[in-house]
Amino acid sequence: MLNNEMVGLGKKRSVIREIFEYGNQRAKVVGKENIFDFSIGNPNVPAPDSVARAIEEIAQMDPVAVHGYTSAQGAEGVRQAMADDLNRRFGTDYGAHNFYMTCGAAASLTICLKALTASPEDEFLIFAPYFPEYQVFIQNGAGAKCVVIPAQIEDFQINFPVLEKSITPHTKGVLVNSPNNPSGVVYSNETMQKLADLLEEKSAEYGHPIYLISDEPYREIIYDGQAVPFIAPMYRNTLVCYSYSKSLSMPGERIGYILVPDSVEAFEDVYAAICGAGRVLGYVCAPALFQMVAAKCAGQTADLSVYETNRKLLLDGLRSFGYTCVAPGGAFYLFPRTLEPDAATFCECAKKYDLLLVPGDGFGVPGHMRVSYCVQTETIQRALPLFEKLAREYHAI
Amino acid sequence: MLNNEMVGLGKKRSVIREIFEYGNQRAKVVGKENIFDFSIGNPNVPAPDSVARAIEEIAQMDPVAVHGYTSAQGAEGVRQAMADDLNRRFGTDYGAHNFYMTCGAAASLTICLKALTASPEDEFLIFAPYFPEYQVFIQNGAGAKCVVIPAQIEDFQINFPVLEKSITPHTKGVLVNSPNNPSGVVYSNETMQKLADLLEEKSAEYGHPIYLISDEPYREIIYDGQAVPFIAPMYRNTLVCYSYSKSLSMPGERIGYILVPDSVEAFEDVYAAICGAGRVLGYVCAPALFQMVAAKCAGQTADLSVYETNRKLLLDGLRSFGYTCVAPGGAFYLFPRTLEPDAATFCECAKKYDLLLVPGDGFGVPGHMRVSYCVQTETIQRALPLFEKLAREYHAI
Numbered sequence: 001m002l003n004n005e006m007v008g009l010g011k012k013r014s015v016i017r018e019i020f021e022y023g024n025q026r027a028k029v030v031g032k033e034n035i036f037d038f039s040i041g042n043p044n045v046p047a048p049d050s051v052a053r054a055i056e057e058i059a060q061m062d063p064v065a066v067h068g069y070t071s072a073q074g075a076e077g078v079r080q081a082m083a084d085d086l087n088r089r090f091g092t093d094y095g096a097h098n099f100y101m102t103c104g105a106a107a108s109l110t111i112c113l114k115a116l117t118a119s120p121e122d123e124f125l126i127f128a129p130y131f132p133e134y135q136v137f138i139q140n141g142a143g144a145k146c147v148v149i150p151a152q153i154e155d156f157q158i159n160f161p162v163l164e165k166s167i168t169p170h171t172k173g174v175l176v177n178s179p180n181n182p183s184g185v186v187y188s189n190e191t192m193q194k195l196a197d198l199l200e201e202k203s204a205e206y207g208h209p210i211y212l213i214s215d216e217p218y219r220e221i222i223y224d225g226q227a228v229p230f231i232a233p234m235y236r237n238t239l240v241c242y243s244y245s246k247s248l249s250m251p252g253e254r255i256g257y258i259l260v261p262d263s264v265e266a267f268e269d270v271y272a273a274i275c276g277a278g279r280v281l282g283y284v285c286a287p288a289l290f291q292m293v294a295a296k297c298a299g300q301t302a303d304l305s306v307y308e309t310n311r312k313l314l315l316d317g318l319r320s321f322g323y324t325c326v327a328p329g330g331a332f333y334l335f336p337r338t339l340e341p342d343a344a345t346f347c348e349c350a351k352k353y354d355l356l357l358v359p360g361d362g363f364g365v366p367g368h369m370r371v372s373y374c375v376q377t378e379t380i381q382r383a384l385p386l387f388e389k390l391a392r393e394y395h396a397i
Numbered sequence: 398m399l400n401n402e403m404v405g406l407g408k409k410r411s412v413i414r415e416i417f418e419y420g421n422q423r424a425k426v427v428g429k430e431n432i433f434d435f436s437i438g439n440p441n442v443p444a445p446d447s448v449a450r451a452i453e454e455i456a457q458m459d460p461v462a463v464h465g466y467t468s469a470q471g472a473e474g475v476r477q478a479m480a481d482d483l484n485r486r487f488g489t490d491y492g493a494h495n496f497y498m499t500c501g502a503a504a505s506l507t508i509c510l511k512a513l514t515a516s517p518e519d520e521f522l523i524f525a526p527y528f529p530e531y532q533v534f535i536q537n538g539a540g541a542k543c544v545v546i547p548a549q550i551e552d553f554q555i556n557f558p559v560l561e562k563s564i565t566p567h568t569k570g571v572l573v574n575s576p577n578n579p580s581g582v583v584y585s586n587e588t589m590q591k592l593a594d595l596l597e598e599k600s601a602e603y604g605h606p607i608y609l610i611s612d613e614p615y616r617e618i619i620y621d622g623q624a625v626p627f628i629a630p631m632y633r634n635t636l637v638c639y640s641y642s643k644s645l646s647m648p649g650e651r652i653g654y655i656l657v658p659d660s661v662e663a664f665e666d667v668y669a670a671i672c673g674a675g676r677v678l679g680y681v682c683a684p685a686l687f688q689m690v691a692a693k694c695a696g697q698t699a700d701l702s703v704y705e706t707n708r709k710l711l712l713d714g715l716r717s718f719g720y721t722c723v724a725p726g727g728a729f730y731l732f733p734r735t736l737e738p739d740a741a742t743f744c745e746c747a748k749k750y751d752l753l754l755v756p757g758d759g760f761g762v763p764g765h766m767r768v769s770y771c772v773q774t775e776t777i778q779r780a781l782p783l784f785e786k787l788a789r790e791y792h793a794i
Binding site: 006271 | 672678
């Protein structure tokens with residue numbers, strides 16, 4: 001008599017959560033410091049000081065103004081601050097009217113998908129490896145079909161021949177996530193341009209826009225002085241889903257936005273559909289105080305140098321023990337191949353050393369594992385000899 | 398090619414929002430102080446000082462702990478604080494496991510409705526006058542049917558003969574809102590008991606639970622030393638949807654909860670379905686800092702004496718000018734009859750005096766109007782002579 005789909009989704013713990021809970025139990029036996037938990041993507045770097053300062057400043061203001069409802073799309077001044085930040089950094093020309101503030105990236109995605117889905121035949125394409133909740137948002141949330149493009153495991157860039165064959169008259173949108181969770185890979189400028197060209201061509205062929213939904217929570221977490229290509233100006237029918245969870249290290253506060261550029265076909269209808277979808281899903285407005293915090297801190301980041309240190313340490317270490325791994329350009333994940341084809345068995349074996357790793361199957365790529373390095377650097381230093389022992393067990397070295 | 402239902406919902410401004418925007422435009426002509434805007438339910442009473450103190454205290458804590466993800470159902474300590482507060486006030490015996498923290502009452506409702514709806518045949522009953530978004534949440538959100546029980550306009554209590562006839566084998570739930578928006582009426586203990594008995598009887602008759610969804614954002618805003626009957630212990634299959642928007646005057650911060658008592662049939666499945674629905678709708682967790690604020694301030698309220706003053710002033714004034722109005726026991730709305738049958742025409746006429754009132758039609762009760770008195774007392778004092786002039790125009794006095 002209940003919605004069994006919801007019961008199922010509520011009861012089925014994610015693999016990541018299972019491992020996390022195992023770690024909590026195991027910590028009671030061997031001590032928290034002896035658990036090497038690489039399973040969770042919860043930033044360990046504190047929010048920049050400017051966040052605490054912003055909160056304290058705002059808390060001094062008129063509480064009626066601070067804590068009142070904002071308009072459903074977000075306070076106008078806040079949206080203008082979002083526009084100013086992107087315009088300054090990417091030479092764009094957005095205004096407040098291009099933004100819709102949300103309760104974080106998951107809300108940005110569920111709202112966009114609901115706004116665009118006109119029929120259960122509609123298809124959204126995602127690229128393996130992908131964030132597992134994408135399937136839930138597309139299938140169970142929007143009621144559309146989720147089509148997975150298999151991974152190009154040499155470099156985790158886009159497999160264009162397969163993508164091209166997978167676009168059909170039912171393709172409503174393509175979802176990209178660069179820097180990527182779980183691979184850390186950043187799509188190159190060339191990849192992005194090729195994707196834009198293909199979508200433009202296919203939109204013309206089928207006589208309707210194919211939307212590019214760009215999920216960009218890791219946009220500011222990049223290494224080696226690289227720049228993440230900003231896709232929106234490259235393809236006119238792009239919707240950007242952003243969140244301050246990772247850049248400002250405040251994932252619990254649920255603050256982000258949807259950017260709808262003027263170039264999007266039928267802009268007014270698309271923006272209205274987003275407002276309608278937000279309303280239907282019960283999002284009255286994004287949290288008011290943190291809208292202001294985001295406006296004050298837009299464009300800043302937490303201190304990312306720890307991640308850079310961790311990345312080098314872990315990547316160099318794993319490679320020296322015989323692990324194969326694409327070098328990540330951003331985010332805080334490695335996605336190496338496991339030393340045996342069955343990732344679940346391999347990750348189970350790693351537990352003997354209290355190394356907690358996530359099998360790649362849930363991300364759509366068997367034979368790989370996600371290693372989340374948003375941990376203390378010391379944790380990595382102490383874990384490396386264990387990764388080495390694990391490799392020796394598999395005769396990798 | 399878009400979701401036209403969402404486009405429509407996004408473009409159709411609510412009547413309340415239309416009036417509010419009209420007021421903004423008109424203020425530019427006659428000055429803000431000469432607009433008497435009784436259209437909006439945005440609390441004008443500041444949050445209690447304890448809210449600002451709590452925010453400042455929390456901002457001093459470890460930012461990684463403060464701003465990190467909580468579990469999807471909310472931090473355990475926060476949920477325990479919610480339980481302790483209700484247990485202390487209502488003599489109940491709830492635990493942390495009975496609570497699911499949400500982004501406010503709208504999220505509580507959309508999540509519950511999604512969790513319960515198993516088929517498009519499922520029906521949810523609402524009582525006129527009702528909060529207009531209920532229809533959106535039930536029909537467009539959960540994809541169920543919304544059945545309206547007409548108002549009993551003498552006292553806005555429940556019309557039981559009609560309710561009884563309206564319960565069918567398809568009835569999945571009944572939604573109540575007491576103290577009520579827009580009437581301000583509080584369901585009496587007798588009404589609540591009668592409702593519980595009827596639902597118990599009908600659940601037995603049809604062989605499945607009929608859930609009572611109790612939307613209680615105004616639970617603490619009550620007058621004359623009255624107590625709002627707490628329905629959950631009176632009917633075992635009750636789900637309580639709560640929000641701190643009104644009690645703590647922080648509607649923009651989006652913090653509330655769903656209470657699922659142990660007595661609910663198939664408790665584990667219902668709670669799981671709520672977790673699943675929250676996941677599908679994109680609610681990762683309720684805002685973390687305000688979860689802690691709610692825990693620290695649970696059971697407190699903003700200073701409600703202004704509302705009490707406003708209520709008396711406005712109710713006495715309107716009645717003395719010949720308006721008929723049920724005395725509200727709580728919330729901050731009056732819902733008087735308009736002085737002509739067509740409420741829209743009447744409210745249009747009131748605009749001549751710069752009195753901004755909301756026609757009752759959108760709340761399911763023609764011939765009435767909502768007068769929101771969460772305004773400055775002085776606004777009411779200066780508006781009363783205008784209400785009098787309006788009444789004279791209609792020869793009411």
